[in-house]
Amino acid sequence: MTQKTDFDGSTSQNNPKQRKDLLPLWIKFFIWIFLFAGIIGCLILSFGAFLDDTDLSLYGIKTNHPYSATGIFICLLFISKGFVAFGLWFEYQWAPKAAIIDAILGIIICVMVMVVLPFVFTTSYKLTFRLELIPLYFYLTDMIKIDKKWVNLK
Known part of the structure; x- marks a missing residue:
């Protein structure tokens, strides 16, 4: 099987034609999840008065009331x-x-939830580790690598 090459001799895999091609597959997967989550967030803010008990949680911050400061x-x-x-x-x-x-x-919110909030809101300190930090770290490093290529592509 032969690979397609551009006029300069580089393979198409190394020279993406779309910016989306720079994104790893796992980020593309989460893009769809957060597109949906963003729409749900808008709907909850719009129609939260009609919802009696809504469980919301992100980065270890939890609430049951969409119109509270936390919600x-x-x-x-x-x-x-x-x-x-x-x-x-x-x-x-x-x-x-x-x-x-x-x-x-x-990352800042996760660290605050892990380190600061247990001292402020509870009398006994429980050490927790937010697993969200792991994909957030890889997300940050991948996006830093992609940034310059992304801007120069179009």
């Missing part, structure tokens, strides 16, 4: 993740930088 914060996080996913899927130039900011914000 609005979680919904806004989901909407911002949906916005970033939209930008990545439709190849906007600002999307990798927004994804880097999203990953850094997620």
Whole structure:
């Protein structure tokens, strides 16, 4: 089987034609999840008054009330993740930088939930490790690698 080559002799795999081709498969998978989550976040904020008991959770922050400060914060996080996913899927130039900011914000929130909040809201400190930190780290490193290629592609 032969590979297609461009005029300069490089293979098509090394020279993607679309920005989406720069994204790893696992990020493409999560893009669809967070597109859906962003839509759900908008719907919860819009129709939350009609919902009696809604379990919302992200990065270890939990609530049952969509119109509490915590509920609005979680919904806004989901909407911002949906916005970033939209930008990545439709190849906007600002999307990798927004994804880097999203990953850094997620890491900061996870660390705050692990380290600061147990001291503030409970009398006994429980050490927890948020597993979200693992994919957030890889998301951040992948998006940093992709950023320059993404901007130069179009």
